[in-house]
Amino acid sequence: MMLFKELVDVYERLKATPSRLEKTALIAGFISQVPADDLPVIVTFLTGRIFPEWDQRKTGIAGQSMIKIISSITHNSEALVVESYKHTGQLGLTAEEMFAKRKQQTFFEPEDVTVKELYETFAQIARASGAGSATKKQKILIGILNRATTPVEARYIVSLAxxxxxxxxxxxxxxxxxARASAVPPELVRRAHMLTSDLGETARIARLQGAEGLAAITIQPMRPVRPMLAQNVASIREALDEMGGTAEFEVKYDGARLQIHKRGDEVRLYSRRLEDLTDALPEIVGYVRQSVTSDTAILDSECIAIDRATGRPIPFQNILTRLRRIYKVEEARAQFPLNLRPFDVLYHNGQSLLELPLRERRRVLETIVTPLNGECKPAEGLITADEAQAQEMFGASIRSGNEGLMGKDLNATYTPGVRGKKMVKIKSVLDTLDLAIVSAEWGHGRKAGWLTSFEVACLDEHSGDYLVLGRVASGFSDEELIAMTERLKPLITGEHGRIADVSPDVIVEVKFEEIQSSPIYNSGYALRFPRLVRVREDLSPEEVNTFARVMNIYNIQQRYVSKPGEQP
Structure with missing residues (x-):
């Protein structure tokens, strides 16, 4: 098995390589030399994860525990470690700094750590539970960290942990x-990854079975897949045009996306980011057991909350408190009971339905989901070519407190992880975007020590680069700035003056007045008067709005300016 220091060398070379093409070539050349059986772990480690996306295991080592570990192993005081962490903002860099200042050296040459040993160590840490587990986890990690041969190797062991x-x-x-390393089509690799939620296993199959093996991959219950994603359109008319004149329209709820897996009485619930939410949502589990008649099934759905007094939807932020809840679940359930609206079926009684057209999947859905009053029933839908009829449904949805409508192509297959116009969103407000924070500015005066202004960016769907649209400094309370600073500090990748570049892992919804042409940012455009609406905990970096979406809004605004009095 490969030595971990060989992987560390690749990490360092990637960090020093700004070009996406060069990164791709570097990784392809490296993994092409890795034995097939070692690929799953090494590829997963390269992404910065320990376990695949679908795997819920975590080491469970929090910041304070890691500070104790670094202090213990380097024989530096915890206060000194904390001071270093305040300066570096990253525990991995703090470990490197403290290892370089290590007061007591070992009297023997440690045996090099292998990638396999490190993976098994992390798996052992993840298994530790119950009374005394925190101390046990620390001892296990100290054991492997003691064998780090350089401060840089220690940095990456801590960062991976x-x-x-x-x-x-x-x-x-x-x-x-x-794809390059195994000479297979990139679209097959992407498809396999979306279906397995496991890049390491995808790499192994690509190596051993090639394109044929990748094409044979299918979905299975209890293994979450990436959800199909929708693009935004400006109007009912545009939605109908995209769908060829006839579409299915469904109410767009202000809820949380849930992927439901059922196998007999076993039910698992996954978020759009593949997190297991089963224990947090016991009533949803109960609804599925009562309502879904399939023995095995995978459903796509929306989880919503309804105010019992008014009958109107409760805002998404309240639902989010349920999704995060680990303790006192029943208390939270009593405060915000949830309902379920399944809208698609991906798998039914041993068969993948991904390749069936939506009209057939919808027919299956309505056959296997028995309505339970308002608690669980298929999402309200309408198939029509009549723009006025769809517009009436849109108005009713808005008046009921929902966000608008979804428009769907009746002939479309289900494409996990793909954002396209086979499924579109029509909302009442066009002036918000979901964007990634890519840099932040340190404050001064009263706000010294806080990150206070945030550069936000959309995603170039062709190059994969993030294109900046402006800085957001409005909409934050002091408490929110403190929380955002703590969230972003571990993601800092470099600093120049008061500006800190960050990995684009925090997604925010931003409201703005308009989009203007601007030479200031690499996108060529800027948001006028951007303001924070909310942090989008449910979105991954790959789900931020695209540059195409930005241009769509810009073009609509230009048409509106050209023709005053018309609605865009």
Missing amino acids: IENVLSGAKEGVMEEAI
């Missing part, structure tokens, strides 16, 4: 590298 390796090996780069 908390899954904060900022190497730039994002999933798009990894997919392209796997």
Whole structure:
């Protein structure tokens, strides 16, 4: 098995390589030399994860525990470690700094750590539970850290343990590298990754079975897949045009996306980011057991909350408190009971339905989901070619407190992880965007020590680069600035003056007055009067709005300016 220091060398080279193409070539050349059986772990480690996306295991080592570990192993005081962490903002860099200042050296040459040993160590840490588990986890990690041969190796062991390796090996780069290393079509690698939620296993199959093996991959219950994603359109008319004149329209709820897996009485619930939410949502589990008649099934759905007094939807932020809740679940359930609206079926009684057209999947859905009053029923839908009829439904949805409508192509297959116009969103407000924070500015005066202004960016769907649209400094309370600073500090990749560049892992919804042409940012455009609406905990970096979406809004605004009095 490969030595971990060989992987560390690749991490360092990736960190020093700004070009996406060069990163792809570097990774492809490296993994092409890795034995097939070792690929799953090494590819997963390259992404900065320990376990695959679908795997819920975590080391469970929090910041304070890691500070104790670094202090213990380097024989530096915890106060000194904390001071270093305040300066570096990253526990991995703090470990490197403290190892370089290590007061007591070992009297023997440690045996090099292998990648396999490190993976098994992390797995052992993840298994530790119950009374005394925190101390046990610390001892296990100290054992492997003691064998780090350089401060840089210690940095990456610590960074991996908390899954904060900022190497730039994002999933798009990894997919392209796997395709190049195994000489298979990139679209097959992407499809396999979306279906398995496991880049390491995808790489192994690509190597051993090639394109044929990748094409044979299918979905299975209890293994979450990436959800199909929608693009925004400006109007009912545009939605109908995209769908060829006839579409299915469904109410767009202000809820949380849930992927439901059922196998007999076993039910698992996954977020759009593949997090297991089963224990947090016991009533949803109960609804599925009562309502879904399939023996095995995978459903796509929306989880919503309804105010019992008014009958109107409760805002998404309240639902989010339920999704985060680990303790006192029943208390939270009593405060915000949830309902379920399944809207698609991906798998039914042993068969994948991904390749069936939506009209057939919808027919299956309505056959296997028995309505339970308002608690669980298929999402309200309408198939029509009549713009006025769809517009009436849109108005009713808005008046009921929902966000608008979804428009869907009746002939479309279900494409996991793909954003396209086979499924579109029509909302009442066009002036918000979901954007990634890519840099932040340190404050001064009363706000010294806080990150106070945040550069936000959309995603170039062709290159995979983030294109900046402006800085957001409005909409934050002091408490929110403190929380955002703590969230972003571990993601800092470099600093120049008061500006800190960060990995684009925090997504925010931003409201603005308009989009203007601007030479200031690399996108060529800027948001006028941007303001924070909310942090989008449910979105991943790959789900931020695209540059195409930005241009769509810009063009609509230009048409509106050209023709005053018309609605865009």
